[in-house]
Amino acid sequence: MINVQDNGLVKLSQIIYNYCGLRFADRLPTLKEKVSKRLLELGFSHWEYCQYLKMSPKEWDVLVELLTINETYFYREENQLNECCSYVLSLIKRKKRNRPIRIWSAACSSGEEPYTLAMLIQETGKFLPGSVEIIATDINKKVLQKAEMGWYHHGSFAFRRTPENLLKKYFTDKDGGYQINPSIQKMIKFQYLNLLDQAKIAQLAEVDIIFCRNVLIYFDHETTKRVIQSLHQNLATGGYLFLGHAESITDMSLGFKKVDSAKTFYYRKESDRDEKVQSISG
Structure with a gap:
């Protein structure tokens, strides 16, 4: 059963998808793990973090850094x-x-x-x-x-x-x-x-x-x-x-x-x- 906190996580996955196309709707536990430390630092719930992203657009830079995978190397493929x-x-x-x-x-x-x-x-x-x-x-x-x-x-x-x-x-x-x-x-x-x-x-x-x-x-x-x-x-x-x-x-x-x-x-x-x-x- 989805509780209020889970609904906030779903909302967060939606606005991430709209912003940069990364899809976490079917990987909510992964998303939760990626943002948990940042939310703890800010003292926010998932719902509150969604509102924070609207009020503080520069936070997207922090969030994108948490979400993206940057493993690469010279001469790849x-x-x-x-x-x-x-x-x-x-x-x-x-x-x-x-x-x-x-x-x-x-x-x-x-x-x-x-x-x-x-x-x-x-x-x-x-x-x-x-x-x-x-x-x-x-x-x-x-x-x-x-x-x-x-x-x-x-x-x-x-x-x-x-x-x-x-x-x-x-x-x-x-x-x-x-x-x-x-x-x-x-x-x-x-x-x-x-x-x-x-x-x-x-x-x-x-x-x-x-x-x-x-x-x-x-x-x-x-x-x-x-x-x-x-x-x-x-x-x-x-x-x-x-x-x-x-x-x-x-x-x-x-x-x-x-x-x-x-x-x-x-x-x-x-x-x-x-x-x-x-x-x-x-």
Whole structure:
């Protein structure tokens, strides 16, 4: 039987879902565990905390930090990264005229993904400084601060897959950790972004490649569809979308065609003409 406190928890799960798409309606015990310490600090019930979020919007920064999982590392799912930097970028480069190629790392966490992309792009030797721009966004402001610093502790699991030669080439040993080189940092612009904020996404302007990996697994079908529609609108025709290996949009007719390569898969935004005759192919 649901008591008053449980009703407050249900309400909290609803406003979290509306704010950022994270679904806890069927995982209320998990939500309760994640917020219990914060509520104890404030001396609030779940109901009172819901009201506090309305009166103090900055509390969302604290709550998002409690709710999000930011486990990541350099060279994660490297087959996709290699496919992007050794093949897809070359395809796009042929079509570009007088503007840089733009890559968006959505949900970049503490920066390992965009920094890896930047390193791999430099490794190709095919792109002049400034010819590729990387926009890296996340809803968690604390991990964005870490990403902008570009410093990672020596013992960090972030380096579990990093080749030793690239660690030496692109990082400097500093204060018990590794500092990413300035040449890599200046390729990336970090900024706060909620993937449900369509107006803010539109302000990013058109991009050529989007990485949105291991994010959709936390959304339900409707939220996933909403997010993918926003990504589609910001992606250039013929541009590419990379999702996590456990994520699929093959059941959504949203103007993407699945691309299968030897070691991975990703999606290509079809032209308006193609979209009329073919939706996503599985």
